[in-house]
Amino acid sequence: MGRWISFAMTTEEPPFAAPFRSTPSKGPFPQEIYKGVESLAERIVVVDDHELVQIGLHTLLTDHGLDVVGYAGTGSEGLALIQSLQPDLALIDVRLPDMSGIQLCQSVREANTHIRLAILTALMDKYVVHACLQTGIQGYLLKNMPGDELFRAIRNILDGKSVLDPAVTEYALRWIESRKDSESGKDALDLRDVEILRLIAQGRTNQDIGRHLHLSENTVKVIVNEIYRCLGVRSRVEAVMEANRRGLL
Incomplete structure (x- = not known):
């Protein structure tokens, strides 16, 4: 005699049921899951080359009703994905294989003023923080934040607020206060300094850099010496x- 096999039907969604419309090949989730399904939730792109971070963010954000629409493991992939998907928010790591998160934020901001940008990193460096803030980001968050605090920070950014990790805020206040007492008047690198550092890394001379940035060779020399002082170095190689x-390049 045959035996009946009982089973229960469920209406629960399978895991990772968020509608992924454009996920790079390096992302942790298949691109075809729920293809064509639209969502009214805010749309987020994650740019980070660590798959565990991508998975963790996916779980955290989708559990709270947000829509993670794409992942990228490099800056160039991230730029293309952000330009294509036009998300509400891009979460970007500072250290990426092909460019810094600073450069990526700058490139995104030049083309899209409405997309919210937030750095999510383990780096806590005053020069990196300052350079990132100059690109017009809405948040600088550290990866060691508890999950509930990280979600609240992301939620606040989506609601139009600017959010700094408490450690960054405390550090920034001390840094601003120290600048007031500084005789030199400059203790941080700006975006032009970072661009000059990139050109130095390419082996450009002061004359080449001057032509590229429309500056005199003497002006470039003064800026390079100021960069040395800020970084505490004595040569181009050390810089x-x-x-x-520090994650600036």
Whole structure:
């Protein structure tokens, strides 16, 4: 005699049921899941080359009703994805294989003033924080934040607020206060300094850099010396090494 096999039907959605419309090949989730399904939730792109971070953010954000529409593991992939999808928010790591998150934020901001940008990183460096803020980001968040705090920060950014991790805020206030007492008047690198560092890393001379940025050779020399002072180095090689260590390049 045959035996009946009982089973229960469920209406629960399978895991990772968010509508992915454009996920790069390096992302942790298949692109075809629920293809064509539209969502009214805010749309987020994650640019980070660590798959575990992508998975963790997916779980955190979709569990709270947000729509993670794409992932990228490099800056160039991230730029193309952001330009294509036009998300409400892009979460970007500072350290990426092909460019810095600073450069990516700058490129996105030049073309899209309405997309919210937030740095999500493990880096806590005053030069990186300052350079990122100059690109017009809406948030600088650290990866060691508890999940509930991270979600609240992201929610606030989506609601139009600017959010800094408490550690960054405390540090920034101390840094601003120290600048007031500084005789030199400049203790941080600006975006032009970072661009000059990139050109130095390419092996450009002061004369080449001047032509590229429409500056005199003497002006470039003064700026390079100021960069040395800010980074605490004495040569171009040391400057590039220190900038790489800090995540500026």
